[in-house]
Amino acid sequence: MSGTDDLDTLLARNRQWAGSLTGSDPQYFSRLAHQQLPRYLWIGCSDSRVPANQILGLLPGEIFVHRNVANVVVHSDLNCLSVIQYAVEVLQVRDIIVCGHYGCGGVSAAFREQKLGLIDNWLRHVQDVRHRHVAELAAAGPVDAQLRRLCELHVLAQTVHVGETTVVQDAWRRAQALAVHGLIYGLEDGILRHLGLSMTSDAELAAYKESQPAASNPQRGTG
Numbered sequence: 206m207s208g209t210d211d212l213d214t215l216l217a218r219n220r221q222w223a224g225s226l227t228g229s230d231p232q233y234f235s236r237l238a239h240q241q242l243p244r245y246l247w248i249g250c251s252d253s254r255v256p257a258n259q260i261l262g263l264l265p266g267e268i269f270v271h272r273n274v275a276n277v278v279v280h281s282d283l284n285c286l287s288v289i290q291y292a293v294e295v296l297q298v299r300d301i302i303v304c305g306h307y308g309c310g311g312v313s314a315a316f317r318e319q320k321l322g323l324i325d326n327w328l329r330h331v332q333d334v335r336h337r338h339v340a341e342l343a344a345a346g347p348v349d350a351q352l353r354r355l356c357e358l359h360v361l362a363q364t365v366h367v368g369e370t371t372v373v374q375d376a377w378r379r380a381q382a383l384a385v386h387g388l389i390y391g392l393e394d395g396i397l398r399h400l401g402l403s404m405t406s407d408a409e410l411a412a413y414k415e416s417q418p419a420a421s422n423p424q425r426g427t428g
């Protein structure tokens with residue numbers, strides 16, 4: 206933002222937007238101010254081209270959102286874990302969507318081992334996924350195809366991480382209806398794709414992990 210003119214433009218756009226919503230539903234904001242009942246939790250990339258509400262055609266109040274660079278889910282990230290806990294235990298969302306995207310700058314930087322500064326430490330988690338799938342990535346074809354595959358593999362790994370959190374494990378143990386899905390978004394066509402991984406129980410999580418090749422499941426290796 207380079208000056209107050211720019212800020213004024215944003216504020217004007219906001220008033221226009223709020224006016225258009227109350228124009229068709231005068232109680233819209235006063236109703237929302239009292240409570241939110243989102244059905245979904247979205248865990249996605251901070252990328253400005255991947256805004257959860259717009260992509261899904263949802264209004265404010267319909268989806269709870271957590272975004273970070275490269276949609277990473279780490280077992281010790283108090284920020285992400287707090288979002289998941291609040292969403293599952295307080296808001297009682299029914300679905301958690303982990304959404305990555307093709308052309309992700311974070312995944313690309315990790316893939317190319319670019320040095321960008323502090324963020325390299327964060328993207329180290331993406332490199333870990335890459336190292337677990339070296340053979341599969343090499344077999345994926347040209348570099349562009351390898352990068353696309355890494356974007357997918359990264360989403361699948363983070364989706365598993367969500368299923369492994371104590372919050373989701375506890376929810377499944379008490380038979381709370383909760384599904385975790387892995388999706389990927391195409392910047393070039395605006396389309397969301399299901400990566401074939403949805404889990405609604407610890408048994409499904411275990412079955413998915415068991416189905417993975419040994420290279421991506423080091424615990425099963427010979428050590």
Ligand code: CO
Binds near residue numbers: 274275306312
């Ligand atoms: Co990204």
